[in-house]
Amino acid sequence: xxxxxxxxxxxxxxxxxxxxxxxxxVDLWDAVRNETSGRLDVSVHPExxxxxxxxxxxxxxxxxxxxxxxxxxxxLLGPLxxxxxxxxxxxxxxxxxxxxxxxDGGLGEYLRAELMTQxxxxxxxxxxDNGFRHISTVSRAVETPNDLAGLRIRVxxxxxxxxxxxxxxxxxxxxxxxxxxxxxxxxxxxxxENPLSITDxxxxxxxxxxxxxxxxxxxxxxxxxxxxxxxxxxxxxxxxVLRNVQHHVSRxxxxxxxxxxxxxxxLKKRGMVFTRADTASFRAxxxxxxxxxxxxxxxxxxxxxxxxxxxxxx
Numbered sequence: 001x002x003x004x005x006x007x008x009x010x011x012x013x014x015x016x017x018x019x020x021x022x023x024x025x026v027d028l029w030d031a032v033r034n035e036t037s038g039r040l041d042v043s044v045h046p047e048x049x050x051x052x053x054x055x056x057x058x059x060x061x062x063x064x065x066x067x068x069x070x071x072x073x074x075x076l077l078g079p080l081x082x083x084x085x086x087x088x089x090x091x092x093x094x095x096x097x098x099x100x101x102x103x104d105g106g107l108g109e110y111l112r113a114e115l116m117t118q119x120x121x122x123x124x125x126x127x128x129d130n131g132f133r134h135i136s137t138v139s140r141a142v143e144t145p146n147d148l149a150g151l152r153i154r155v156x157x158x159x160x161x162x163x164x165x166x167x168x169x170x171x172x173x174x175x176x177x178x179x180x181x182x183x184x185x186x187x188x189x190x191x192x193e194n195p196l197s198i199t200d201x202x203x204x205x206x207x208x209x210x211x212x213x214x215x216x217x218x219x220x221x222x223x224x225x226x227x228x229x230x231x232x233x234x235x236x237x238x239x240x241v242l243r244n245v246q247h248h249v250s251r252x253x254x255x256x257x258x259x260x261x262x263x264x265x266x267l268k269k270r271g272m273v274f275t276r277a278d279t280a281s282f283r284a285x286x287x288x289x290x291x292x293x294x295x296x297x298x299x300x301x302x303x304x305x306x307x308x309x310x311x312x313x314x
Contacts, residue, residue: 009068024252075158126223131195142212196263
C-alpha cells in the first residue's frame with residue numbers, strides 16, 4: 001500500500017485516558033483501521049493532545065480541516081448551530097433511553113442538518129454518553145434552588161448553562177474542564193456540576209465534598225467530523241465507519257450508564273457526602289420565563305420535536 005492510498009486523521013477529545021470515552025474511541029478507530037486494511041488510519045488524542053485552546057478554537061480547527069474528528073458536547077456547538085443546545089435543556093429528559101431515541105431519531109436529523117451548513121458532519125448514532133449532571137460543592141449541600149443563591153459554580157461554555165444557573169440564583173463561571181480541578185482547589189469557584197463519571201475521572205472528589213443528585217441536565221459527546229474530509233472517504237469506508245460508530249458508541253453508552261450508577265458507592269468511600277435534591281422545586285423555579293425564552297430561541301419546529309417525546313415544558 002502506498003502513502004497515497006492511506007488517509008490519516010486525528011480524533012480529538014477532552015477527557016483523560018482513564019475515562020469512559022477514550023478506550024471506546026480507540027476501539028472504534030482500531031476496528032475501522034483493521035476493516036479498511038489501513039486505508040483510514042485515525043489516531044486518538046485525549047485531553048486535546050495538550051492543545052491549549054478553547055472548545056470554540058478546536059471546533060474551528062475541525063471546520064478548517066486541521067483536525068478531522070472531535071467529540072464535543074452539544075452546548076459547545078451552540079455558537080455555530082444553536083439547535084444543539086437543546087441537548088442540555090434542564091430537567092427536560094428523564095432517562096438515557098429517552099435521549100437516545102430522540103437524538104438517534106428525528107430530532108438528531110434536525111441537528112445534523114443544521115450543523116452541515118457550517119462545514120461539520122455529526123456522525124449518525126455517534127452521540128456518546130456522559131450522563132445526567134449533578135452539583136458538587138466544596139462546603140455545603142444543595143437541596144433546593146435557595147441553596148444555590150450566590151454560589152460560584154463552574155459551568156461549561158454554552159449559553160444554556162449560564163442561563164440555567166443564573167436563573168436559579170447562582171453565579172455561573174465558565175472554566176475549561178481541564179482547569180476545573182485547579183479552580184476548585186484554589187477556591188476560584190465553590191462548586192461544579194457534572195456527571196459522576198467526570199467527578200471520578202477528573203478526581204474532583206479531591207477538591208469537593210458534597211454531591212447533590214439533581215439530574216438537572218443530560219450530557220453527551222457528539223462525534224463530529226470535518227465535512228469535506230468525510231465526503232472524501234469512499235462510500236465503502238464511510239459505511240465501515242458508520243457501522244463501527246453504532247457498535248462502539250452502543251458499548252460506550254452501556255458502560256457509562258453502569259459506571260454512573262456504581263459511582264455513588266465508590267465516591268462515598270472516598271469521603272463524598274450525597275444529598276438527594278428536591279428536583280421538582282428546581283423545575284418549578286424554571287417554569288414560565290426560562291422555558292418560554294428557550295422555546296423562542298429554538299423555534300417552534302425544534303421545540304415540537306422535543307415536547308413530542310418529553311411532554312410539555314411550557
